[in-house]
Amino acid sequence: MDAETMTRESLQAFADRRREGFEWELRNLVEIPTISADPGCRDHMWRCAEYARDMFFRYGYEGEILETGGQPIVYGTMGRDPHLPTVTIYNHLDVQPANEPGWLTDPFRMTIDGDVFRGRGTTDDKGPAITAFYGAIAAKEANLPVNLRFLWEMEEEVGSPSFRNAMERHRGKLATDLVVVSDTIWVTRGKPSTPAGLRGLMTFVLTLETAEHDMHSGLVGGAARNPLSELMTVVAAMMDGESGKVKIPGFYDDVEKPGDEELEHWLRSGFDVDVFKRDHGIKSLRTEDPLKLMKRIWGRPTMDVHGVVGGYSGPGIKTAVPPRAEVKMSCRLVPGMDTRRTFERIRAFVAKHFPDVVVREDHSLAPFRGHVSGPHAEAVMDAYRFAFGAPCVFTREGGSIGAVKTMEDVLGAPVYFLGLSLPSHGYHAPNENYDWEQAGGGMALFARFFEHAARIGRSPEPVSAPVTA
Amino acid sequence: MDAETMTRESLQAFADRRREGFEWELRNLVEIPTISADPGCRDHMWRCAEYARDMFFRYGYEGEILETGGQPIVYGTMGRDPHLPTVTIYNHLDVQPANEPGWLTDPFRMTIDGDVFRGRGTTDDKGPAITAFYGAIAAKEANLPVNLRFLWEMEEEVGSPSFRNAMERHRGKLATDLVVVSDTIWVTRGKPSTPAGLRGLMTFVLTLETAEHDMHSGLVGGAARNPLSELMTVVAAMMDGESGKVKIPGFYDDVEKPGDEELEHWLRSGFDVDVFKRDHGIKSLRTEDPLKLMKRIWGRPTMDVHGVVGGYSGPGIKTAVPPRAEVKMSCRLVPGMDTRRTFERIRAFVAKHFPDVVVREDHSLAPFRGHVSGPHAEAVMDAYRFAFGAPCVFTREGGSIGAVKTMEDVLGAPVYFLGLSLPSHGYHAPNENYDWEQAGGGMALFARFFEHAARIGRSPEPVSAPVTA
Numbered sequence: 001m002d003a004e005t006m007t008r009e010s011l012q013a014f015a016d017r018r019r020e021g022f023e024w025e026l027r028n029l030v031e032i033p034t035i036s037a038d039p040g041c042r043d044h045m046w047r048c049a050e051y052a053r054d055m056f057f058r059y060g061y062e063g064e065i066l067e068t069g070g071q072p073i074v075y076g077t078m079g080r081d082p083h084l085p086t087v088t089i090y091n092h093l094d095v096q097p098a099n100e101p102g103w104l105t106d107p108f109r110m111t112i113d114g115d116v117f118r119g120r121g122t123t124d125d126k127g128p129a130i131t132a133f134y135g136a137i138a139a140k141e142a143n144l145p146v147n148l149r150f151l152w153e154m155e156e157e158v159g160s161p162s163f164r165n166a167m168e169r170h171r172g173k174l175a176t177d178l179v180v181v182s183d184t185i186w187v188t189r190g191k192p193s194t195p196a197g198l199r200g201l202m203t204f205v206l207t208l209e210t211a212e213h214d215m216h217s218g219l220v221g222g223a224a225r226n227p228l229s230e231l232m233t234v235v236a237a238m239m240d241g242e243s244g245k246v247k248i249p250g251f252y253d254d255v256e257k258p259g260d261e262e263l264e265h266w267l268r269s270g271f272d273v274d275v276f277k278r279d280h281g282i283k284s285l286r287t288e289d290p291l292k293l294m295k296r297i298w299g300r301p302t303m304d305v306h307g308v309v310g311g312y313s314g315p316g317i318k319t320a321v322p323p324r325a326e327v328k329m330s331c332r333l334v335p336g337m338d339t340r341r342t343f344e345r346i347r348a349f350v351a352k353h354f355p356d357v358v359v360r361e362d363h364s365l366a367p368f369r370g371h372v373s374g375p376h377a378e379a380v381m382d383a384y385r386f387a388f389g390a391p392c393v394f395t396r397e398g399g400s401i402g403a404v405k406t407m408e409d410v411l412g413a414p415v416y417f418l419g420l421s422l423p424s425h426g427y428h429a430p431n432e433n434y435d436w437e438q439a440g441g442g443m444a445l446f447a448r449f450f451e452h453a454a455r456i457g458r459s460p461e462p463v464s465a466p467v468t469a
Numbered sequence: 470m471d472a473e474t475m476t477r478e479s480l481q482a483f484a485d486r487r488r489e490g491f492e493w494e495l496r497n498l499v500e501i502p503t504i505s506a507d508p509g510c511r512d513h514m515w516r517c518a519e520y521a522r523d524m525f526f527r528y529g530y531e532g533e534i535l536e537t538g539g540q541p542i543v544y545g546t547m548g549r550d551p552h553l554p555t556v557t558i559y560n561h562l563d564v565q566p567a568n569e570p571g572w573l574t575d576p577f578r579m580t581i582d583g584d585v586f587r588g589r590g591t592t593d594d595k596g597p598a599i600t601a602f603y604g605a606i607a608a609k610e611a612n613l614p615v616n617l618r619f620l621w622e623m624e625e626e627v628g629s630p631s632f633r634n635a636m637e638r639h640r641g642k643l644a645t646d647l648v649v650v651s652d653t654i655w656v657t658r659g660k661p662s663t664p665a666g667l668r669g670l671m672t673f674v675l676t677l678e679t680a681e682h683d684m685h686s687g688l689v690g691g692a693a694r695n696p697l698s699e700l701m702t703v704v705a706a707m708m709d710g711e712s713g714k715v716k717i718p719g720f721y722d723d724v725e726k727p728g729d730e731e732l733e734h735w736l737r738s739g740f741d742v743d744v745f746k747r748d749h750g751i752k753s754l755r756t757e758d759p760l761k762l763m764k765r766i767w768g769r770p771t772m773d774v775h776g777v778v779g780g781y782s783g784p785g786i787k788t789a790v791p792p793r794a795e796v797k798m799s800c801r802l803v804p805g806m807d808t809r810r811t812f813e814r815i816r817a818f819v820a821k822h823f824p825d826v827v828v829r830e831d832h833s834l835a836p837f838r839g840h841v842s843g844p845h846a847e848a849v850m851d852a853y854r855f856a857f858g859a860p861c862v863f864t865r866e867g868g869s870i871g872a873v874k875t876m877e878d879v880l881g882a883p884v885y886f887l888g889l890s891l892p893s894h895g896y897h898a899p900n901e902n903y904d905w906e907q908a909g910g911g912m913a914l915f916a917r918f919f920e921h922a923a924r925i926g927r928s929p930e931p932v933s934a935p936v937t938a
Contacts, residue, residue, distance in 0.1 A: 102682060185688070199687060203786045212750030213571065216897050217773050218668060218868020219654070220749050221801050222713055222765035223756070228774040232701040233710030241702030242823075244691055280689050281681030281792065284825065287692070296691035304686050304790055305697040311776030317672045317797045317831050320897075321773055323750065328786045332690050354711075356753070362786050399687025428685050428789075 006142045008386060011447055014138050015440035022134055022439060023112065025055060029093065029126045030110040030119040036071060036094035036158045045071050045154050048093055052076075052152055059137060066170055068155075070162030075174075076133075076150035078140055085458045087450060088149040088176040088413070089136070090403060091129035091183060092156035095121035102430030115436035123425035125156070127434035128182040128442065131420060135446025139454075142447070146454040149176060153403055156183070159363045160402035167410040176413045177458055178376055180449065181404055184397050184419030185427060189437075191270030192384035192392035194417045196262060199301070200333035200367030201400040202342050206231055206350070207358045211323035220321060227325035228311050234354050235327060238346070239303045244286055244296075246303045246331075248349045256336035256369075258299045258396075265393040266294045279423035298396030301342075302332040332398065339364035365400040371414050379452035380416050387445035418445055475611045477855060480916055483607050484909035491603055491908060492581065494524060498562065498595045499579040499588040505540060505563035505627045514540050514623050517562055521545075521621055528606060535639055537624075539631030544643075545602075545619035547609055554927045556919060557618040557645040557882070558605070559872060560598035560652060561625035564590035571899030584905035592894035594625070596903035597651040597911065600889060604915025608923075611916070615923040618645060622872055625652070628832045629871035636879040645882045646927055647845055649918065650873055653866050653888030654896060658906075660739035661853035661861035663886045665731060668770070669802035669836030670869040671811050675700055675819070676827045678793035686788045696794035697780050703823050704796060707815070708772045713755055713765075715772045715800075717818045725805035725838075727768045727865075734862040735763045748892035767865030770811075771801040801867065808833035834869040840883050848921030849885050856914035887914055 015022075032048040035041045049065050049072040056063030056076040066073040071094065098107035098120040105111045107120035117127065129152060136148045151174070155162055167174065186193045210225040239246045246252070258266070273290050276282070287293060296302075310325030312318035333342060347359045371377050372394050384392035397417075404415050420442040426432045484491075501517040504510045518534050518541040525532030525545040535542040540563065567576035567589040574580045576589035586596065598621060605617045620643070624631055636643065655662050679694040708715045715721070727735070742759050745751070756762060765771075779794030781787035802811060816828045840846050841863050853861035866886075873884050889911040895901045 100683065199690075201687070201788065203788065205786070210751070210753045212752065213898065214569065215749050215751065216868060217771070217775070217799065218670070218801060218866070219892075219896065220751065220766060221773050221867060222769050222771040223745075223754055223762045224749065224751055225753050225755055226710070226713070226773050228777070229704065229708060229710035229713070229772070231710070232704040232774065233708075235698065235701040236705030239698060239702075241695065241698035241700070244695070244698070276692075280684050280693065282679070282684065282689065282693055283681065284679045284694050285692055286694055293692045297689060300691050302686070302690040303698075304690050304695050304788070305701065305780065306686070306786055306788055306791070307780030307782045308697070308777040309782045311774065312797065313776045313778045313782070317674070317775055317799060319670065319672065319773070319775055319799050322775070328781065330686060330786060330788050332687060397687070398690060399685060423688075427688065429682065 006447060006451060008444060011138060011444040012440065015134070015443045018134050018137070019436070019440070022130055023117070026117060026122065026127055026130050027110040029130070030121050031108055033108045034094045034121070034154060035097050036155050037097055045094070049074050049154065052093060066166060068162035068166035071154035073154065073166055074150070074152040078136055079147040081147060084145050084147050085453055085456070086147040086149060086176045087453045088151055088174070088179045089132045090151045090153070090179055090181045090407065091132060092125045092153040093129065094154040094157050095124065096157050096428045100430050104431055107432070116433050117435065118431060118433040120432055122432055122434035123421040124427050124432065125183045127439060128420045131439045131442035132182050132446050135443040136450065138443055138447040139450040144450055144454045146450050148450065156401070156403065159365065160406070163403050164406045164410065167406055171410060174411055176411055178413050178453070179407050179411065179415045180418050181401065181415055182418050182420065183401055184417050185421040185423060186419065187395060187423070188270040188272060188275055189422050189424065190388070190390055192388050192390060193269050193395040194380055194384070194392055194419065195397040196370040196372045196394040197335050198368040198397040198400055198404060200337065200339055201330060201365045202333060202339045203330040203362040203364065204343060204346065205360045205362060206234060206327045206329065207324065207360065208356060209324035213323050214320040215323070217319040217321045224321050226321050228308070228322055231325050231327050231357065234350060234357055235305060237353060238349065244302060246301070248345050250345050251301070251342070254336045254338065254341070255301060255334055262394065263291070266298070266395055267291065269393045269395045275423070297398040299334060301334050301337060303329065305329050332400070333367045335367045335369040337367055339366055365402045366405045368404050371416065375456045376414065376416055376453070379449055379456065380418065382452065383418070383445050383448040386448045387441045418449060420445070475916060475920060477913060480607060480913040481909065484603070484912045487603055487606070488905070488909070491599055492586070495586060495591065495596055495599050496579040498599070499590050500577055502577045503563045503590070503623060504566050505624050506566055514563070518543050518623065521562060535635060537631035537635035540623035542623065542635055543619070543621040547605055548616040550616060553614050553616050554922055554925070555616040555618060555645045556922045557620055557643070557648045558601045559620045559622070559648055559650045559876065560601060561594045561622040562598065563623040563626050564593065565626050565897045569899050573900055576901070585902050586904065587900060587902040589901055591901055591903040592890040593896050593901065594652045596908060597889045600908045600911035601651050601915050604912040605919065607912055607916040608919040613919055613923045615919050617919065625870070625872065628834065629875070632872050633875045633879065636875055640879060643880055645880055647882050647922070648876050648880065648884045649887050650870060650884055651887050651889065652870055653886050654890045654892060655888065656864060656892070657739040657741065657744060658891050658893065659857070659859055661857050661859060662738050662864040663849055663853070663861055663888065664866040665839040665841045665863040666804050667837040667866040667869055667873060669806065669808060670799060670834045671802060671808045672799040672831040672833065673812060673815065674829045674831060675703060675796040675798065676793065676829065677825060680792035682792050683789040684792070686790050689790060693790050695790050697777070697791055700794050700796050700826065703819060703826055704774060706822060707818065713771060715770070717814050719814050720811070721770070723805045723807065723810070724770060724803055727764070731863065732760070735767070735864055736760065738862045738864050744892070766867040768803060770803050770806060772798065774798050801869070802836045804836045804838040806836055808835055834871045835874045837873050840885065844925045845883065845885055845922070848918055848925065849887065851921065852887070852914050852917040855917045856910045887918060889914070
């Protein structure tokens, strides 16, 4: 295969030839339990990093492990010609915990069921990482004039606490013309989509303490303040729990609404209410209108309650008044919003109306506005159509990838998205899986994108490209 | 000692002579861990019941164990003359769990520290039981013309689930002219008080399920209903968490307010805001006004949240939207209110405004209106003044004793209260204790009351005596 003959057919033949190798590498990665949230997995993280580094050497390239102060980063290199454009592909090798009920197989044994690869991390994000790796091998076999780099993080699932520091520490070595992130999800199979933006995240905790220990609700009830009842009143003052509407003054002020052209893309994305419900196991939604739903998950900020600490949660009812309670919450933010400003509005509202309640910010991630025009954005569109035979649309990602904003900030290179996961793959869910249709097509996707990148050359767009198409 | 010489001095001498025996019996009872909420304590319950039954034989009387279908009841008999009045003294021998932090000694080893007896159950309710037992021994030594019965329940701390059935099954044998319950708490040391009423209890659970499993709040947040946020909105619609005011229509309609004479008693009860706060470890109250506080704990119904099930309550924040949530709640009810009618009002309110939320009633106890006039009520007053040298006032009990209403209903005998516990004894709290001042005085209290009961004879008041003095 050379550049002239890098057709869809030759890339399919490449993928079929490499399928056994793909499955071998994926299995070996999946079977190392790289749960970044679990301190007991520290040794596994390093074992996985070493395996991934050595993989580059086994295929004739170079790999190294970057120290971050936290979990390691694997950095792979294919080509070092300073005159050629450099594309860096970001994936992550850490995974979510897998202790939720519902797993039908051992999450850390990869099972192959026809074209389906099942196990924790298969789709998030080890499968897409290995897919991009093989897409790069194809590009290198075709002698495309492009340098390729691989940045495989191992703290993505815990909010990338060391990533910014690592990027700054190794900034010189990591210089790149553009970054491709492969950790996003299509709306549905057969309809490629790529995000024009990511929501940010601002997590926080409300705490109230009114006594020293559990009180007998008969002896004190009515007189004693009850931190659980009181925090529920606070939450209900902050938001309407049914509609989800946030009542904090100014909360929506900075929201940039999606433009008409962007909404057109959304309507062509293949979003289907029933499929959305089925994919996420949802029994009841706040609205059943498809466009309203897309606006809610892609274009609007949220406020959610994630948990409560305090009181009795065992069987039956223990009629004690708890001495303290804590409510864990978060807001997803959209482009235009600022994590600090949002937290400050919430803090000020609570301080004004409920002065005894303490509001503490936990971790935050800025929202991200994507690039939807220019040669590389066009290359993304073409590569999807080439690889999957269907047009790609710009949607948004409701979730947050902390590394994205960091890479634009520190490396000064625009970030594009070549995601391959599907809602049915079960991100963060039991029986997570990935499949050969996405993997084989994904290799062609990356190879085609690298071909465009080689052709476009070293002409990065400005990072401040507008968000809407 | 005979009836003519049953002076305060002779009863003090009796108590001092019997102190060693009292401590011996109390220790043996406390060191059997009779935690009725713990299924692992089943053998201990029976061991304790047999010990208590045998105690009656050891002192020359009769005891037996009544089968209830649940935990046993110990029934002791001192005297069987059909022409004499019969007084039945109710206590309970089961205890609260003792796994809360803060215990300085093993809760199931009784430690004696001067005049203080420490251990789980010392004040609630094994100490008062043994005190009444010795008061009865004194009465019997004085040949008072009265039959005495002891009814020692072993399911009080779990809401007396078998008690009504047991009373009905053994109704004939249990016939009595009046009942004395010794399981209540004074307002403060040195100021005897006896309840003119008990609050009832109605416990219930709100449940909402909107999905099948945890959802990723980035992928679904804004669209998916969040059962935690939604139930918080429901609770905030049902009550004001800060003031505790219940917003359910009609909730307060049946409340019988305390009369002026009753409020006079309350003002003389020795209630002190600072002591109340210290006794219960309270840092902050809904009001600091003493009369308002007494009204809140004795004369007004409540609504409290006791716990939440659903979502993530570990360290940090997991940004999942939970599929279901449950809120555990209760109301304390005051005389005039009805558990069934109150539940129905709550159910109807939630059904009207939040039709997807399920409201399930858990256990309930009717409020109780006490007897504050007539010869036995006067006997209670005199016995306290005689034993403790201070006037007794009628207050209320904020908590609920399930057996009280049942005994009036099934045995048709009025119930009076001769409580001995103090707030500083730590009901349901770590380092629970009882003391010799209350025990020695308590023996005189019971002996004096039995003397009055013998004099008054078989003339029970009607059970429907008015509540207010």
